[in-house]
Structure formats: structure tokens, C-alpha cells
Amino acid sequence: MTRHDFCPSCHENDTEDFFKIRNAPTQSLLTVKSSDEALAVKRDDINLGFCSKCGFIYNTTFDTTIDYFTQGYEDQQGFSPTFKKFITGICNRIIDKYDLREKDVIEIGCGKGDFISLLCELGNNRGTGIDPAYVPGRVQPNPSLRFIPEFYSQKHGSLPYDFICCRHTLEHIHETGNFLETIRNSIGNRKDVVVFFEVPSISRILKKQAFWDIFYEHCTYYSPGSLGRLFRLNRFEILDMYLEYDDQYLFIEARPVDDVSDKIQPLEEGIDELRELTRNFTVEVNQRLDKWRHDLKSLKDAGRKTVIWGGGSKSVGFLTNLDEMKAIDHVVDINPHMQGNYIPGIGIRYLGPYDLVKHKPDVVIIMNSVYKDEINRMLNERNLYPELVGL
Ligand SMILES: [Zn+2]
Structure with a gap:
């Protein structure tokens, strides 16, 4: 087991582990057709570490050698009316806010294409979805929409775009800092591009002891403060930051700048404040697990x-x-x-x-x-x- 001593966000070596889950399945969205195959999925420990330099939380022993994306991956949420309403609301809001009408839009990690498809449909935009796990045929055909089944890289910067979005992807990427740097470099000297990211919020997980929201495929975890620092470090100025979906999802809107921006959003917490939330997390989660064990046993016995x-x-x-x-x-x-x-x-x-x-x-x-x-x-x-x- 290799320990990632250097923080993937700020690249400093000052991370201390604070929480462990033993023997977690390394893949949770894999398409599996038999019980035996499901039980044969590799298991590994999750060790969450906290970087004292930037407040970043990540799995310090994450196995980067596993292919998480191309073995069949089922994550489409668009079948729920509640979820449809939620992403339609997001689309309409960013279309209005950044006048995304008849523009070129890119989605990094587009999954099956639900979001980019909607963004093109509602704003009459031209879209490119980039995702190595893209599966054709799950969204309405649209001549203004195309898909590239690849990982995002600097070469994709030559595609036409006014807007780059990336939803629920960053938390699957271990080399977070390098990934943001790739995106920033791909944009080059352009200053009129808006980037929009959505990730789960670790602050809520820590506050509510939401242990079920910690699983192996999420190797990196973001709070408003640590996400803000990551974006500033990679030469983005943050335009807006907010939480939605019962505070589960954290949103950031930013634009490229030449130097490290000093604009901090009201939602951002300090490093010490976040560290405080990690201190008793193990004890609090164990109390919660004991309660669940008690309740499940009662249900089973009855x-x-x-x-x-x-x-x-x-x-x-x-x-x-x-x-x-x-x-x-x-x-x-x-x-x-x-x-x-x-x-x-x-x-x-x-x-x-x-x-x-x-x-x-x-x-x-x-x-x-x-x-x-x-x-x-x-x-x-x-x-x-x-x-x-x-x-
Ligand atoms: Zn760091």
C-alpha cells in the first residue's frame, strides 16, 4: 500500500489521517451481473487525511492503479423527477446568469450526457461532452451535441467553448491539483470563459456524520474553503460559491485570471475551523454506527x-x-x-x-x-x- 504523503491539492507534505473505514469495496458503481462477481470486487481500506496547509481531505492510501471508469459504470440519476427538477433548475440559472444562449459549452465527465444535453436544449447551445465512460444512446439525439469518450486533457482546449462545466467528477480524481492545472492551461490566455463545478460537500458529511457518503471511489473531498483554495492556487477567480440539495452539493463558479486571486467567498471556512470538525469524527461516527446496529438488530429480531x-x-x-x-x-x-x-x-x-x-x-x-x-x-x-x- 502506497501512502500519498503529498497533498494532491496543494502538493505540500503535511497530512495527518483522521478517519478509517476498513475493507470497503473499491468500486460501487460497477455493472455486476452475479452475486459471486459482486462479492469478488476488490476491497481496500479508506484512510481520510487532512492537509494542514490547505485543509484538503483525501484518501491517503487510494489505489490509483484500478480502472474505475471503463468497466461499466452506472450512475445515471435522471430517472427521478426530483433530480430532473433539480438539474433543470441549475441549467436555467446558469443560462440566465452567464447568458448561455447559442454558445459553445463543454462538460468534463459528462457521464451519460444528461446535463450537457439539457444545457444545449434549454439554451440552444452547442455542446461537447467528454467522458471515458460515456455510453451512447441514453439522451435524446441532438445535432448540436457530440461526445468524446476520453479523459480531459490539454488538447481539448482547442475545442470551441464559452463555458466549461464539471459535475460530480472532481471527487473521483486523485490528482486534483494537476487536473485543475490542466484545465487552466487548456484555457490559456482567454479570460471570458466561465468554469462551473459541482462536488459533494465534506462539511456536511463531517457535521452530520454521514458515513454512507464516504466510499472508495470518492478519493477527494471538498469543503468551501479547500475548494476555494484549490481554484485560487490554479489561477481562477471565484465568482460565486453556494450549497444546494439539502447542503449536500457544493457549487463553484470561477473565471481564469493571470495571478493567484485574493477574493474569498463568504461561504469559505478557515483551515482551523475545518480541522475542528475532523477531530471527533471517528468517535461520533462510531456512536452513530452503534445506534444503527442496535436499530437494525431490533428490526431483524422483530x-x-x-x-x-x-x-x-x-x-x-x-x-x-x-x-x-x-x-x-x-x-x-x-x-x-x-x-x-x-x-x-x-x-x-x-x-x-x-x-x-x-x-x-x-x-x-x-x-x-x-x-x-x-x-x-x-x-x-x-x-x-x-x-x-x-x-
Ligand atoms: Zn494541501
């Missing part, structure tokens, strides 16, 4: 059928810590491309909402409370009225 609603990384993160209880019968996801697959590392099969009619769960644990109303409606439509527990 013979109550318990399922998780919400597949993907959060359920893997949750079950990594609690699967030994064997209290969860099924995991449900509305993404039809996940149904029938098996959860990497855990081996439980994903079901669709309709399968619950037969199973009749007594308790549904909701991995993301943002979807609680939507899930409740879908259950009620199927004449199911289980107890709902939201994370």
Missing part, C-alpha cells in the same frame, strides 16, 4: 422486512459498515439499468419499485432524504405504506 431505497454509492457506503448485520433484504433503485444487477462488494440484487409489491417491506431506509416525498408517492401508488426512515 421479523420486520427492511429494504434500502437508493442504489449506487450511498447504499454501498452504508452497507460497507452495516452489512454484517444481514438485516437488509433488498436495495431498490428506479434506474432501470441497475435493476437486476448486483451491488458491488455486497452481493445483494437491485430491485425495481414494482418488485416491492411482492416483497411488501415493513421499513424502507431512504439513502437520500431529498427523495422522501417522491419515494412515498411511488410506494403509496403501489398500495404500500411502510415506515420510512430517511438518512
Whole structure:
């Protein structure tokens, strides 16, 4: 196991580990077709470290040799009306804010293309989505939209663009500083480009002991302060920064400048403030896990059928810590491309909402409370009225 002593964000050597998860599946979104294959997914420890120089949090023992992206990767969220409403809102806001109409837009790490497709449709823009894991055929065909199945590199700077967006990708990239530098260098001398990033917020994870939001594929974790410092260090001036989706997602809008900017956003916390949140995290998470073990045992002892609603990384993160209880019968996801697959590392099969009619769960644990109303409606439509527990 190699330890990454040097901070991937500021490149200094002053990182101390503060939290460990043992034996986490190294891949949580991999498309797996059998239980055996799911259980054979490699496991490894996660060691979260805190850089005293820039406040950056990252997995100090992350294995960079694994191919995380091209072995089949299922992360499409656009099947949820709540999520659709959320990304439509983001698109409309940035279209208005930066007058993105009939412009050229690039999305780095576009996944299946949901967001860039919407940005092109709503603003009549021309788009390029870049992602090595791009899968064709999941979005409406649009002659103004093309996809390049590659990792972003400096050569892509020659593409036409007025706007670069990158959503839920940075946290999968270990060499964070180098990645930002590549983007900044690819922009060159242009000053009229706006970059827009969205990442999960580590501040919320630390404050709420959201252990299910820590999983192996997320190798880097961002707070407003550490994200701001990363962008300034790589010659971006921050135009705006805010949290959305019940404070789960952190947004940054920035523009390229020649020197290190000194503009700090109101949302940014100091390094000491963030360090304070890491101090008791292990103790607090263990208390929370003890409570969950107690509750799951009670459910199991009482013979109550318990399922998780919400597949993907959060359920893997949750079950990594609690699967030994064997209290969860099924995991449900509305993404039809996940149904029938098996959860990497855990081996439980994903079901669709309709399968619950037969199973009749007594308790549904909701991995993301943002979807609680939507899930409740879908259950009620199927004449199911289980107890709902939201994370
Ligand atoms: Zn650092």
C-alpha cells in the first residue's frame, strides 16, 4: 500500500489521517451481473487525511492503479423527477446568469450526457461532452451535441467553448491539483470563459456524520474553503460559491485570471475551523454506527422486512459498515439499468419499485432524504405504506 504523503491539492507534505473505514469495496458503481462477481470486487481500506496547509481531505492510501471508469459504470440519476427538477433548475440559472444562449459549452465527465444535453436544449447551445465512460444512446439525439469518450486533457482546449462545466467528477480524481492545472492551461490566455463545478460537500458529511457518503471511489473531498483554495492556487477567480440539495452539493463558479486571486467567498471556512470538525469524527461516527446496529438488530429480531431505497454509492457506503448485520433484504433503485444487477462488494440484487409489491417491506431506509416525498408517492401508488426512515 502506497501512502500519498503529498497533498494532491496543494502538493505540500503535511497530512495527518483522521478517519478509517476498513475493507470497503473499491468500486460501487460497477455493472455486476452475479452475486459471486459482486462479492469478488476488490476491497481496500479508506484512510481520510487532512492537509494542514490547505485543509484538503483525501484518501491517503487510494489505489490509483484500478480502472474505475471503463468497466461499466452506472450512475445515471435522471430517472427521478426530483433530480430532473433539480438539474433543470441549475441549467436555467446558469443560462440566465452567464447568458448561455447559442454558445459553445463543454462538460468534463459528462457521464451519460444528461446535463450537457439539457444545457444545449434549454439554451440552444452547442455542446461537447467528454467522458471515458460515456455510453451512447441514453439522451435524446441532438445535432448540436457530440461526445468524446476520453479523459480531459490539454488538447481539448482547442475545442470551441464559452463555458466549461464539471459535475460530480472532481471527487473521483486523485490528482486534483494537476487536473485543475490542466484545465487552466487548456484555457490559456482567454479570460471570458466561465468554469462551473459541482462536488459533494465534506462539511456536511463531517457535521452530520454521514458515513454512507464516504466510499472508495470518492478519493477527494471538498469543503468551501479547500475548494476555494484549490481554484485560487490554479489561477481562477471565484465568482460565486453556494450549497444546494439539502447542503449536500457544493457549487463553484470561477473565471481564469493571470495571478493567484485574493477574493474569498463568504461561504469559505478557515483551515482551523475545518480541522475542528475532523477531530471527533471517528468517535461520533462510531456512536452513530452503534445506534444503527442496535436499530437494525431490533428490526431483524422483530421479523420486520427492511429494504434500502437508493442504489449506487450511498447504499454501498452504508452497507460497507452495516452489512454484517444481514438485516437488509433488498436495495431498490428506479434506474432501470441497475435493476437486476448486483451491488458491488455486497452481493445483494437491485430491485425495481414494482418488485416491492411482492416483497411488501415493513421499513424502507431512504439513502437520500431529498427523495422522501417522491419515494412515498411511488410506494403509496403501489398500495404500500411502510415506515420510512430517511438518512
Ligand atoms: Zn494541501
